[in-house]
Amino acid sequence: MSFRIRAARVDDLQHLYEMAKLTGGGFTNLPADRDSLTKKLERSDRAYQSNSNVQGDDLFVMVLENVETGAVRGTSQLFTKVGQTWPFYSYRLSTLSQTSKELDRTFSAQMLSLVTDLEGASEVGGLFLHPGERAGGLGMLLARSRYLFIKEHRDRFGDKIFAELRGIIDEAGGSPFWDGLAGRFFGMSFQEADYFNAIHGNQFIADLMPKHPIYTAMLSESARAAIGVPHPNGRAAMRMLENENFSYDGYVDIFDGGPTMIAKTDDVTSVRNAKSARISALGKGDTKVIISHGKLSDFQATYAMLSEQDDGVMIDEQAAANIGLSVGDEIGYIPR
Known part of the structure; x- marks a missing residue:
């Protein structure tokens, strides 16, 4: 069988909806909601029709298509400039060291701070490959073809680019990171919050989340263990990003604690080469x-x-x- 990557069309809605139902949660960019997916496809279509040569608030959706059958078997997305419609929040993991002369000891504490450091950057995301096609390098085709698109339309993208990897999610669809931190302030489960974010955006985070740093020592052991750790199904994606010169700099997703991988756009291996x-x-x-x-x-x-x-x-x-x-x-x- 032969496959190709092409621009998504509005009439790909049913294909994307069927794949969205297979994600198992935690895929904010691919919600199992027809209205949200329709808006994404319409926004993507506007981006493809624009001949702008400057970075704007655009979304490009791509699909993996079986050439022989026309079936769509995967998808990926490119966001040219995040943080324009609403703030783009991350947690930044940092360390604070303090010394007591009386005790003659130095204590180091890790903290999570709510930041918008990545606003204005571009994002590669929304990558999902149908479970029946996870062989033959199709995931690599989906991922790396985006960098050829960036190379061809370099003016539409920022100087910094990142990818958010899904964090640890248990068999029941819950997130230990969410349960140990944000869930205590929102009165909703991880799946409810994740779905709400996918449909309505994350302004509710700004409205309700504490703005002061969170000491990780005050979190549950399971929540601490999930910070910056990708879902088992995302480890290959993390290695692929590392091969593209992305690195983990302490930024994590505010919902599931998954790592955010960051690179300079022109230093991404596939863009540069x-x-x-x-x-x-x-x-x-x-x-x-x-x-x-x-x-x-x-x-x-x-x-x-x-x-x-x-x-x-x-x-x-x-x-x-x-x-x-x-x-x-x-x-x-x-x-x-």
Whole structure:
């Protein structure tokens, strides 16, 4: 089977809704709510139709499509500038050291502070791959094709970029971090708060959350253990982000305590190493790569076998057919 990445359309709603029901919670960017998903797709469509060359408050939704059947089997999202519609909150983990001369001892305490440090940055998020397709590198295709899109539309994105990884969620769908901290102030379960945030935004956090730092020693052991730890299903995603030059700098999600991975946009490995070339021939290449072609709503990406030549690159015919390429077309590409 062959797959391609393309811009999401409004008529992809049913596909996204069915996938949203499979996430198991904690995916704020992919709520199982038709109205919210429709608004996302409409917002994405406006972004794809805009020819702006400056960073704005845009959302680009992409989908992974089976070329043979047309079935949508995965999705991912790009936010060009967070914190514009409502504040973007994170917890920042820091350490305070204090010394007592009388006791001749120094005490170090970890604290969580509510911050909006990441406002104005871009975000890669909303990545979900259908459970039936978690093989063959399709997750990597979904994730890394976004960086080719960023490279092609660099002016639309900020100088800093981040990704929030889902935190620890138990078998009942609860979050030990939420239960040990924010849940005590809101009178709602993690699933209720997560769903409310996905539908209405997180202004209620600003309204109700204490603004002073929280000493982690006052949290339950299970809550402390969840700080900055990704969900078991997200460990591969964390390694993939680390390979792209993202790092964990002590920022965690305010709902489940999952780690936020941050990078300078131009230092992201796939952005920095992306190349462009003209297709000089169709044939059997010798290196597996991810290729892309087109701008905005015409953007598409797929896996290809590629060989670099003196007058351009040669790619395999199946890859060319996947995204409608011919000899003479310009592509972007990165090694797999």
